[in-house]
Amino acid sequence: MxxxxxxxxxxxxxxxxxxxxxxxxxxxxxxxxxxxxxxxxxxxxxxxxxxxxxxxxxxxxxxxxxxxxxxxxxxxxxxxxxxxxxxxxxxxxxxxxxxxxxxxxxxxxxxxxxxxxxxxxxxxxxxxxxxxxxxxxxxxxxxxxxxxxxxxxxxxxxxxxxxxxxxxxxxxxxxxxxxxxxxxRRFLPDLRHGDTAVLKAQHFLEGNLEEAINIPAAAEEAGLPQRTFLRRFRAATGISPKTYLQELRIERARDLLIETEKSVSEICYAVGYNDPPSFVRLFTRLSGLPPGSFREHYRRDAQHAD
Structure with missing residues (x-):
């Protein structure tokens, strides 16, 4: 049986x-x-x-x-x-x-x-x-x-x-x-971890995505030596500052694709990247769709909702 x-x-x-x-x-x-x-x-x-x-x-x-x-x-x-x-x-x-x-x-x-x-x-x-x-x-x-x-x-x-x-x-x-x-997927970083220096750097990165900012600049903004900054940033957020900055920029790019008529190249430059093909590859890896298809997907959903 x-x-x-x-x-x-x-x-x-x-x-x-x-x-x-x-x-x-x-x-x-x-x-x-x-x-x-x-x-x-x-x-x-x-x-x-x-x-x-x-x-x-x-x-x-x-x-x-x-x-x-x-x-x-x-x-x-x-x-x-x-x-x-x-x-x-x-x-x-x-x-x-x-x-x-x-x-x-x-x-x-x-x-x-x-x-x-x-x-x-x-x-x-x-x-x-x-x-x-x-x-x-x-x-x-x-x-x-x-x-x-x-x-x-x-x-x-x-x-x-x-x-x-x-x-x-x-x-x-x-x-x-x-x-x-x-x-x-959405990137929703933790801002309530209690490390005020890291939070200051997070705000700095969020407010300067379109600039050619880098990790040493974020460490300086936090008022920490770079090695200490890297350690504390990962402890507070769970990821490295480089990955964090990438996630912020791609999240901003998603918003621009949905909310504006900017071209993919314009959005690439608007979020701090200077190489559109590299930007497209990164966006596709993190979002699952190329930028153009991502925009079409959301507009099609919006039309169906209407």
Whole structure:
């Protein structure tokens, strides 16, 4: 007799109830259509003995996640992982994966807005927020708040087959293609880290993007020796000043593409770059689309919204 497939959805404090219920609905439909027995448990407590599960799923939270408020959850994940469960997280659920030490040196993903906070909390983390879904045999991480849909489809494909996953996607009218979320990415730097010298440099960089500013100039503005500045800047923001400046400039370029009629070359110069081809390559890498396609994408969305 075939063993039932067993999933556990972890309804931790603050978990988004629409995702908890949605995961139940999507996975249950897939189980009914596959001819396999699929058991889905929703767990609100994580201490004591638990049954073995094929997968345990961390839904997203609509608010900030505080791991210390759910101290039993990381040990629970470690125990389930050690027993052979696939540990899965969507968006903020990655906080618990990291607290349990399950990612190791592997790339993981989450919502891009959580990147700096997670890098500060877990310096060893290897984040790739360009990717909506990253799968390993024992770990699946998914990106934004609604990426639980993609996570559910990945689990369905893995445990119930590709055909069932396609049929489920069609039933719920969702895209089964593995999408790229870079085009939705925004750079939202932390300005509340408490290092006033670094904050002064951040304001300086933000206010002078169109100038030929460099890292020594930012260090001087902060009133710090360059080596000290580099160390403190990374500690406060989670990234190097060079990467920070690139992110600021590309974010500004996105705004100009959406809000103005400037050409790509004009925008290149307006955000402090002097080489349009290099600017286009950098923009494409960070945004997932070339500048012209990015502009068309947003204008098409605006037309549909109208």
């Amino acid at each position: 075939t063993q039932p497939i067993r999933f556990a959805i972890l309804d931790y404090p603050g978990a988004m109830q629409s995702a908890v219920l949605g995961l139940q609905d999507v996975l249950s439909f897939a189980g009914d259509g596959s001819g396999r027995t699929l058991q889905i448990d929703v767990l609100e407590r994580f201490s004591g003995k638990r049954d073995a599960y094929d997968a345990v799923i961390l839904p997203p939270s609509a608010g900030a996640v505080r791991v210390e408020e759910v101290p039993d959850l990381p040990p629970f994940l470690k125990a389930r992982h050690a027993s052979g469960s696939v540990v899965c997280s969507a968006c903020t659920g990655l906080n618990f994966v990291m607290a349990a030490g399950l990612a190791g040196r592997r790339k993981v993903t989450t919502h891009w807005a959580l990147e700096q906070r997670l890098r500060a909390a877990y310096p060893q983390i290897d984040l790739d927020t360009d990717r909506l879904l990253i799968e390993y045999t024992d770990l699946i991480t998914a990106g934004g708040l609604m990426a639980w849909v993609d996570l559910a489809l990945a689990l369905i494909e893995r445990f119930l087959g590709y055909g069932t996953a396609v049929a489920t996607a069609r039933h719920f009218i969702v895209d089964f293609r593995r999408r790229d979320q870079r085009r939705f």
